[in-house]
Amino acid sequence: MSLQSPLTKVLGRGSAKQGLSHWWVQRVTAIALVPLTIWFVLSAVSLPSYEHAAISDWIAAGWRPVLLVLLVVTLAWHSALGVQVVIEDYLPTKAVKLTALLASHFLHVLAASGSIYAVLRIAFTHTAG
Amino acid sequence: MRQRPLSPHLGIYRFAYTMATSIAHRISGLVLTAGFALLTYGLVAIASGPESYATAQYVFGHAVVKLIVAGWLLAFCYHLFNGLRHLNWDLGRGLEKPEARRSARYVVVATLILFVVLAALAFARGAA
Numbered sequence: 353m354s355l356q357s358p359l360t361k362v363l364g365r366g367s368a369k370q371g372l373s374h375w376w377v378q379r380v381t382a383i384a385l386v387p388l389t390i391w392f393v394l395s396a397v398s399l400p401s402y403e404h405a406a407i408s409d410w411i412a413a414g415w416r417p418v419l420l421v422l423l424v425v426t427l428a429w430h431s432a433l434g435v436q437v438v439i440e441d442y443l444p445t446k447a448v449k450l451t452a453l454l455a456s457h458f459l460h461v462l463a464a465s466g467s468i469y470a471v472l473r474i475a476f477t478h479t480a481g
Numbered sequence: 482m483r484q485r486p487l488s489p490h491l492g493i494y495r496f497a498y499t500m501a502t503s504i505a506h507r508i509s510g511l512v513l514t515a516g517f518a519l520l521t522y523g524l525v526a527i528a529s530g531p532e533s534y535a536t537a538q539y540v541f542g543h544a545v546v547k548l549i550v551a552g553w554l555l556a557f558c559y560h561l562f563n564g565l566r567h568l569n570w571d572l573g574r575g576l577e578k579p580e581a582r583r584s585a586r587y588v589v590v591a592t593l594i595l596f597v598v599l600a601a602l603a604f605a606r607g608a609a
Contacts, residue, residue, distance in 0.1 A: 382564055382567075382568060389561065390561070393554075393557060397603040398602055402538070404534045408527060427517055428517065431510070431514045434510045434514070463517055463521040466521045466525055467520065467521045467524050469525075469528070470521075470524035470525045470528035473528040474527060474528050
């Protein structure tokens with residue numbers, strides 16, 4: 353049930369958008385990112401070697417590709433939501449806002465796709481040496 | 482359309498350091514977003530083979546990029562702890578002014594401790 357008047361609906365006024373979903377998904381991704389990022393950052397700074405073979409070994413082994421894909425998806429999603437709020441709060445006109453939002457979302461999808469592709473390629477093609 | 486005043490009313494609030502922790506959360510979030518681009522570049526470079534990884538190692542070895550990575554680590558520590566502070570607020574806890582001021586100090590102290598540990602691990606061992 354909507355409490356908006358027909359005029360308000362047509363004008364797109366009031367909380368007719370996805371405010372609650374945005375808020376909620378931001379929290380869900382935040383909670384998921386706590387263990388994922390701690391795991392990733394601690395692992396990254398304590399790798400035994402940063403040679404190409406060693407780092408590929410690390411990425412490809414066991415459950416790590418899965419965790420890395422989860423990290424990238426959650427990170428991209430949380431980041432896109434956060435940047436969206438900053439854009440909506442600080443950029444001036446509707447046109448600038450829309451352009452920035454589109455650019456931000458496209459870039460986030462691009463970064464997420466690129467990262468996932470890279471992780472999977474390493475996982476599928478790298479044989480531990 | 483009539484121009485209405487927009488929140489947050491930055492111009493009329495008296496400064497309190499809890500405000501600084503709030504804006505720092507956004508700034509650190511943006512820094513982490515930029516770091517996501519670096520992460521993507523690193524992963525793609527590793528996937529593309531030893532030659533492109535060597536180029537990436539050269540890029541990550543540059544002093545400016547090292548500084549960016551250090552800034553990214555600092556932003557990570559801060560956003561992590563202040564994010565936990567936000568999640569605690571979302572449960573309706575710690576919202577009183579003295580509590581919010583105290584948790585702001587905890588966040589700063591925890592951030593500095595974790596940052597020093599991570600930066601020591603990363604840079605002493607040549608991670609970045």
